[in-house]
Amino acid sequence: MIVCILLPRFQLTVAATGAGAARDALLQRPVALAPEPGGSQVVGEVSLAAEAFGVHPGMRLGEALARCPRLTLLPGDPAGVSDSWERLLVRLESIGAAVEPERPGLVCFDVRGLLRLHGGIEGVLAAARRALRTPARFGVAPSRFAAVAAASQARTRRPVIVGDQTMPARDGRARIADGRARIADGRARIAEGRARIADGRARARAFLAPLPVALLRARPALADLPEALERLGIRTLGELASLPPTAIADRFGAAGLHAFELANGGDGALRPRGASEVVRESLELPEAASGVQLERGLGLLIDRVLARRERRGRTLRSVVLSAVLVEHGGTWREQVAFREALADPVRMRLALVSRLQLMPAPAEELRLAVERFGPPASDQRALLEDPADARSARLREAIRQTRAAAGSEAALRVLTVDPESRFPERRAMLAPFEG
Amino acid sequence: MTGPRRLSIPRRVAVKAADAGVPELVDGREVDTVRESWLVEDRWWTDRPLRRRYWEVVTTCGRDEVVFHDLESGRWWRQR
Numbered sequence: 001m002i003v004c005i006l007l008p009r010f011q012l013t014v015a016a017t018g019a020g021a022a023r024d025a026l027l028q029r030p031v032a033l034a035p036e037p038g039g040s041q042v043v044g045e046v047s048l049a050a051e052a053f054g055v056h057p058g059m060r061l062g063e064a065l066a067r068c069p070r071l072t073l074l075p076g077d078p079a080g081v082s083d084s085w086e087r088l089l090v091r092l093e094s095i096g097a098a099v100e101p102e103r104p105g106l107v108c109f110d111v112r113g114l115l116r117l118h119g120g121i122e123g124v125l126a127a128a129r130r131a132l133r134t135p136a137r138f139g140v141a142p143s144r145f146a147a148v149a150a151a152s153q154a155r156t157r158r159p160v161i162v163g164d165q166t167m168p169a170r171d172g173r174a175r176i177a178d179g180r181a182r183i184a185d186g187r188a189r190i191a192e193g194r195a196r197i198a199d200g201r202a203r204a205r206a207f208l209a210p211l212p213v214a215l216l217r218a219r220p221a222l223a224d225l226p227e228a229l230e231r232l233g234i235r236t237l238g239e240l241a242s243l244p245p246t247a248i249a250d251r252f253g254a255a256g257l258h259a260f261e262l263a264n265g266g267d268g269a270l271r272p273r274g275a276s277e278v279v280r281e282s283l284e285l286p287e288a289a290s291g292v293q294l295e296r297g298l299g300l301l302i303d304r305v306l307a308r309r310e311r312r313g314r315t316l317r318s319v320v321l322s323a324v325l326v327e328h329g330g331t332w333r334e335q336v337a338f339r340e341a342l343a344d345p346v347r348m349r350l351a352l353v354s355r356l357q358l359m360p361a362p363a364e365e366l367r368l369a370v371e372r373f374g375p376p377a378s379d380q381r382a383l384l385e386d387p388a389d390a391r392s393a394r395l396r397e398a399i400r401q402t403r404a405a406a407g408s409e410a411a412l413r414v415l416t417v418d419p420e421s422r423f424p425e426r427r428a429m430l431a432p433f434e435g
Numbered sequence: 436m437t438g439p440r441r442l443s444i445p446r447r448v449a450v451k452a453a454d455a456g457v458p459e460l461v462d463g464r465e466v467d468t469v470r471e472s473w474l475v476e477d478r479w480w481t482d483r484p485l486r487r488r489y490w491e492v493v494t495t496c497g498r499d500e501v502v503f504h505d506l507e508s509g510r511w512w513r514q515r
Binding site for chain 2: 326327412414422423424425426427428429430
């Protein structure tokens with residue numbers, strides 16, 4: 001059984017929290033997330049009041065303002081959303097859930113292995129609710145797609161559970177006898193397992209049957225399919241599931257077969273994320289920074305991330321560069337995956353500096369976080385030892401010993417940040433010395 | 436390192452100035468000569484604009500000091 005947790009309007013709520021005004025009062029008004037700078041001119045998540053005016057996510061900005069002239073546009077807060085979402089995922093993982101986040105505000109996990117720990121599905125849901133500490137909708141179903149559909153039908157205090165497989169309580173002797181019988185006949189167990197899977201699919205199919213095909217839009221690969229299906233008069237998932245698969249494959253190809261599988265209660269297996277480590281550095285820029293000053297700040301952040309003890313000599317596979325923009329302009333976030341895992345600050349800087357130019361406004365704060373580590377950096381010896389390398393190695397060892405004796409601030413270097421600034425305090429900073 | 440550390444951070448200084456704003460006493464030391472004075476303004480488009488009148492002065496004991504008058508807060512600072 002798959003549990004889906006849905007936090008409606010998660011990105012809008014985070015943006016409203018960061019906007020400074022009273023969040024609840026703001027969300028009661030017609031509010032929408034403003035288009036991303038440099039992106040297509042469509043609104044993001046919208047409040048209930050905005051939906052009442054016919055505004056929905058993905059609508060063109062001009063049409064949204066025409067439908068609701070009082071619509072308030074909030075700048076997005078992608079960095080804040082990422083941070084808040086990561087906190088919630090870690091809380092869920094703390095109850096033992098192997099989570100697969102689909103997007104901010106929607107996460108699934110398999111309850112197998114948690115049922116006995118928390119005392120059944122209700123216990124798992126109660127533990128998840130306590131861990132989240134924020135109102136959320138819960139859906140439980142045999143497949144992920146059905147669980148997402150169930151969560152969208154649920155209310156905050158009333159989870160929707162499709163086909164509860166809770167086993168009835170039995171006394172000890174009956175369980176022993178049952179176990180012996182199972183050991184004696186392995187085939188019966190296999191048959192029972194298959195029957196359970198088929199039973200789960202049947203229950204999921206029955207639950208999904210009256211629901212609209214528009215639910216398929218939750219899968220990016222199937223986003224265009226509901227419109228074509230509705231044009232052909234196929235309005236519910238039950239009608240889709242009753243069609244012959246050959247006809248669907250003939251008309252819609254692989255996407256159609258995928259939708260057919262989902263409507264019949266099937267879905268792919270969950271792919272839970274690996275355990276994450278948070279290695280993050282931030283730099284406050286008291287004066288709005290851009291251009292050369294920002295590049296210097298980025299160099300400082302790279303040095304500080306590489307100097308972190310938690311790195312343990314590993315390379316960096318991908319990082320997230322984010323910034324808080326000036327004048328309540330929201331935040332900016334860019335994920336960068338290196339072509340190969342790096343531990344060289346010069347190459348990292350070359351890869352990251354070009355991303356700074358995508359920033360839509362000057363920054364008040366710059367952040368660099370490690371998203372994924374690579375293998376440890378190999379330090380192979382050359383056939384002929386280079387004197388410069390030998391000197392560099394001696395210098396690194398000297399710095400290491402100095403830091404071990406006198407603390408992490410024993411070896412620093414002056415980093416020129418903005419040498420042309422008219423304010424002396426902006427020109428240079430102290431950074432960890434990397435030999 | 437717990438955080439970035441800036442260099443040349445301004446430090447408070449006691450300055451007695453004449454009516455025209457020219458420093459006469461810096462930390463109790465009498466000013467002998469004003470070598471240079473300049474005005475710096477920035478961030479005027481924000482809620483926290485920066486407006487500073489810098490003075491490079493030489494005191495009677497021979498010290499060369501750079502002080503500035505924060506025109507927003509009215510305080511005096513020393514900076515190198």
